[in-house]
Amino acid sequence: MTVMEQRSTRRTGRTAPPPAWQPRTDPAPLLPDAEPYRVLGTDAAAKADPELLRRLYAEVVRGRRYNAQATALTKQGRLAVYPSTTGQEAAEVAAALALEERDWLFPSYRDTLAAVARGLDPVQALTLLRGDWHTGYDPHEHRVAPLSTPLATQLPHAVGLAHAARLKGDDVVALAMVGDGGTSEGDFHEALNFAAVWQAPVVFLVQNNGYAISVPLAKQTAAPSLAHKAVGYGMPGRLVDGNDAVAMHEVLTEAVTHAREGGGPTLIEAVTYRMDAHTNADDATRYRTDDEVEAWRDHDPVLLLERVLTERGLIDEAGMQAVRDDAETMAAALRERMNADPVLDPMDLFTHVYAEQTSQLREQAEQLRAELEAEAEASEGGR
Ligand SMILES: Cc1ncc(C[n+]2csc(CCOP(=O)(O)OP(=O)(O)O)c2C)c(N)n1
Numbered sequence: 001m002t003v004m005e006q007r008s009t010r011r012t013g014r015t016a017p018p019p020a021w022q023p024r025t026d027p028a029p030l031l032p033d034a035e036p037y038r039v040l041g042t043d044a045a046a047k048a049d050p051e052l053l054r055r056l057y058a059e060v061v062r063g064r065r066y067n068a069q070a071t072a073l074t075k076q077g078r079l080a081v082y083p084s085t086t087g088q089e090a091a092e093v094a095a096a097l098a099l100e101e102r103d104w105l106f107p108s109y110r111d112t113l114a115a116v117a118r119g120l121d122p123v124q125a126l127t128l129l130r131g132d133w134h135t136g137y138d139p140h141e142h143r144v145a146p147l148s149t150p151l152a153t154q155l156p157h158a159v160g161l162a163h164a165a166r167l168k169g170d171d172v173v174a175l176a177m178v179g180d181g182g183t184s185e186g187d188f189h190e191a192l193n194f195a196a197v198w199q200a201p202v203v204f205l206v207q208n209n210g211y212a213i214s215v216p217l218a219k220q221t222a223a224p225s226l227a228h229k230a231v232g233y234g235m236p237g238r239l240v241d242g243n244d245a246v247a248m249h250e251v252l253t254e255a256v257t258h259a260r261e262g263g264g265p266t267l268i269e270a271v272t273y274r275m276d277a278h279t280n281a282d283d284a285t286r287y288r289t290d291d292e293v294e295a296w297r298d299h300d301p302v303l304l305l306e307r308v309l310t311e312r313g314l315i316d317e318a319g320m321q322a323v324r325d326d327a328e329t330m331a332a333a334l335r336e337r338m339n340a341d342p343v344l345d346p347m348d349l350f351t352h353v354y355a356e357q358t359s360q361l362r363e364q365a366e367q368l369r370a371e372l373e374a375e376a377e378a379s380e381g382g383r
């Protein structure tokens, strides 16, 4: 017993806190399911809306093709780097579809597919990864924040935007995406804490794809699941099968509606798997086995949708081919546009960095301008 406790015992004869103390929130309703929530492969799949199934299938197949095309472009030197979401398409697509046009998406560097499924031009979405320009699109146009390379920094931004919108009376929900590794960042903690205290209209979607580059989840956290972390902040945690597009769509839509209706934030953990390496610059065979990768092939998001659509007679081989053809047309257009050399002005380096340029940046801009002019003069002279 500490000295303070001895003193208080002497005074009141009590060692426990006063009886008026109660848990601030009943933790039971906040707890995630013990197993990831699924629809596909369960009895509920028979009742899933046929239109939704077809839409999800078309988007997921396009997403798969988009990932393959972007990866191929890195090999041709047309993209500097591409963090693929092959295997994670269901979560990416569901995130985009769960939002209304007026809502905001806060993606991480891995989530170009979610941004494209939300309507962003695919070439603009890849500008940053091409190394051409900051962001490459106007975040306000499609309400897609810049793809965030610094882990989890997009989360407090999402909370700030959502909280501000609520104060202004705007009907806006922010959906922020992050990886399993990103949950170890201080920004994750700060964002979730503020969101819960303010009851901000935010949905946090963690894609647990098993790894943070080469670090497996077991070395990342000792929590029962990432969804359980929600309880500590006082918001509901949902554990979902991230490869089940229907389950993902349902849970995300529910969480977005809950936030819109003033119910506050939700933390969703989507259990999925990154089938490709971290990026084209990574060799995944150095830290994971082929057997592990193979075990996920039978639980592929495209396959899961094909199974239910076929079993329910909602698509035939010709229908599936039409979807694949459409995806092929999208890939061909992307290839063609990405093969054109971009016209870049090096001075653009300094635009959109700050609303008002700092004196250091003005100095650097002048230095670059002088160097470019000297270079141009030298090459004129050499002719
Ligand atoms: C603040 C910060 N620290 C470190 C890095 C380097 N880094 C880039 S990706 C990555 C792993 C992230 O893993 P995860 O959050 O699981 O996302 P995934 O790549 O699996 O989608 C790390 C450590 C970074 N980008 N930002």
Ligand SMILES: [Mg+2]
Residues within 6 Å of the ligand: 179, 180, 181, 207, 208, 209, 210, 211, 212, 213
């Ligand atoms: Mg990860």
